[in-house]
Amino acid sequence: MVSEVPVSLLKPHPKNAEYYSPPTPEEREALRRSIAAEGIRDPLKVTPDYTVIAGHVRLEIARELGLERVPVVIVDGPPEYLEYLLIADNDERRLCRDPIKKAKRAEFLKRYWGVREGSANPKGTVVPRQVQNAPHEGKTLVDVAEAIGESVDTTKRLLKLNDLIPELQRLVSQGKLSQTAAYSLAFLPPEEQRRLLKVLGETGVSDLSVKQAQELRKELEAERREKEALSRRLAELEEEKKYLSAELTRLSGELTFREEQGRKVEELRALLEEKERELAGLRRKLRELQERPVERVVEKVVYRTDPALEAELEAAREQAAKLLEEKEFYEQRFRDLAREKERKEAKLRSLEQELERLERRYEHVCRELKREKEYPKPPQWSKEHAEFRQLVADASQHACALAEALGNLLKRHRDRLLAAARVRGAPGEELGELVEVLNDTMFFATFKSSLNIAASRIVEVWEVLEPGKPKLQVLRGGKEKED
Template sequence: MFGTKIYRVVMEGEIDPKQLKPHPKNQEYYSDLPEEKYRELKRSIEANGMRDPIKVLPNCTVVSGHQRLKIALELGLEAVPFVMVEMSSGDPERDVEYLLIAENDERRQGDDDPMKKARRAKFLKDYWGIRLGLNQHSRVGHDGPPKTLADVAEAIGESERTTKRLLKLNELIPEWQAVVSSGELGVTLAEHIASMPREEQLELFNRAKEKIVEMTLPEIRELRKKLEEMEQKRKELEKVCANVREVESRALRAEDELHEARKELSRLQDRLGEAVEGARREEREAAEEKIRELEEKVARLEKDVEDYRRAKEEAEAMAKEAREKYERAWQAVEEKLRGDIADRDSRIKELQEQVDELNRKIAELESRPPEVIEKAPEDYEELKQMIKTLKKEKEKAESELLALTREQIEQKDRYWVRDIVTRIAQDVGKHVTKLRYEMGRRSIDAVAYRDVMDCADLLVKIAGELRDMVSLRERGDGDYVEIVV
């Protein structure tokens, strides 16, 4: 489409993007990429780096890659790939401008500004020397066969018919070109205004710049006709001033015509009011569409809430089953503990009876009369040894009895404490689970969140008080044996 290269590469490598500067005519020919496409390109460069080098001139002016340069500066890249080119023809300034248009494929795809397309089309037409009319071929083909209007249309991505209309827009005064670029004025009306002399364009802009964007083509033509008539009347009034005798009659006719013009203006204002009412209808329809979207969103949220409710019921069922298993396990432990305690109670009773029997035997031996001992002196030492043995057995039985009694008391106390602590933990967990569910299904504001934070602080304070209630003194072997309150 654009022909062979008109430059040669003089250097390649990487360069600090802060040293580069955009071409002064870049904004004249191209708009920035659409926001979505720009973000997509930025994400690609941020993730994978810049693959396509930026094309620059020896003075560091960018001719291709303005959007990539902008992204590099936003990302704070310290180096980007570049290719430095030098023009190889006799008119480097025009060739650089041609290269600026030829190399920016990525931005031609998303540029919908009619005026910028029109400027690119005019430059290419002039650069290729294309003559519009019966013979549309260029006088001298640049870099290959002669170019035609079809080549211009292909270069800007439009049909030949649309390209002809866009070329007409270059005859607009700058004020109207700005209105077209802003999107407030369509190509059809802009093309019609471009056919007016520049003086009439300026007059029309000054008189109707706020209303013209809402008028139809027939209304524009009618308004132009009225402007021409009013201009003619103005000239007639100037002639009247030269002829005093005709001033009065011409002034009367001018007043009549002014009255008609006012009536016409009133009709145009009524049409403008109808156009505004139509715009309001469009706004109302847009609002209704927004309401429908919100209703659909509410329906989706209600479905999500229902799904969450079912999930909650399933979770509660699982939690109930887990609690039942825990209670059964705890009941088994409790029964085992009670069985152990009953066994110890039986052993304590047995030891107590054994101690009582030993005390009885010792008392019986010690209470024997002296005459019995004198009669059997050979048995005296044996008796003393028997009493000593019985006392040792008694001390052993009493020691075992004391140990069993103390362990039983401690075990009962541990069971009592463990039961209370377990119930506290279960109650707190149950209420926290319920609070999490309710906060998920209700509208919670900042005040409610502060209440939850206050509760959390209170729980921390209570936990601290529990810790302060007791301190553990560690024994040498690492076991905690003594509790000091």
């Protein structure tokens, strides 16, 4: 049954991050848009203690969007069954390309279903009803492969990746170590994997080719077999030594005075000394095999040390250090040049704007000069110029007076001005009041006509003073409008 619970009560399943990677930014954004527009249509599956089985990404997005409650469906059962539901439900919704997480899901399904290597369920086989109803019965490796969306051979290789140590699994998840190379390294015991990672480092392990990984596995397994064979032979020699020592002691006590037995005693002593020498040699070789086995194999397979190559490598290191210093110098120089370039570009933009303004001014002056050449000045220019200056002065004085008078009018008599702009009165009112209203209306009409004439002259003068700019119109309300 679907119910709604507060988001604050829900908690993620502890195995979710182990089995699944976060969605891609594109997938997450598409789901976020859907939830923001329509809400959560498919309820989350949770346990009775509100642990999320399916819907971890939807829960995260709901918290980001500030949703207070989300729809849920309660599911219950043993922990392994709930973990199985976590994988079964999410495999239908989420695409996880991480091979390690996929390997862990395959390992759980194999263990949960009790699948054995090589088990199969041929087509056409009749499965009993009680087996059909049990989710962990009658399953094969084919079912595991189908559940994770891989072939049976690929699933087998993925299952082997579970034998890698966590550090190497992380390199595979990050795509630094190839799955094929990691598959070969997974056959090594954990202590050899850790030793290999310590010798080569993450970069060296990531750079291993498939062939090198296979050779490392082959050489280390060969040394391991040789060490085991030496250990067995050493144990055998120890037993032979004990037997010969006991036999020598017995013969020495019983047949001391017999020459034939004396020769036998000498032969036994010589044989014992030979076994001692062989035993000492085996112990020495076993110690050599036990000391730095991974390092020796790495040097043999990966490094193959060459004195000439070492000298070249040292020279290359010195050259690399020198190049690094030069690189840092040129990077600093590049940053300085970039800042200088920004300053010069800003100055250039300023100069371009100034040049554009001067070009406009130059064009205007050229037009004026051309006009003066086409229309020569009359002889009385000096007289007209004086008249021009006088008129400009008068216009300036009257403009200032007009501005001051209009300002005082608006400031002191705005209401009367508004009343004069309207026609008041109606039939039946007093004749005196009607005459007063008519006089105000005619007075205001004259005032308005004067303002319109002044405004038109101001526009004409403005067009002469600012050539090339859009024509201005004075609108009611004191605003200007471009044509």
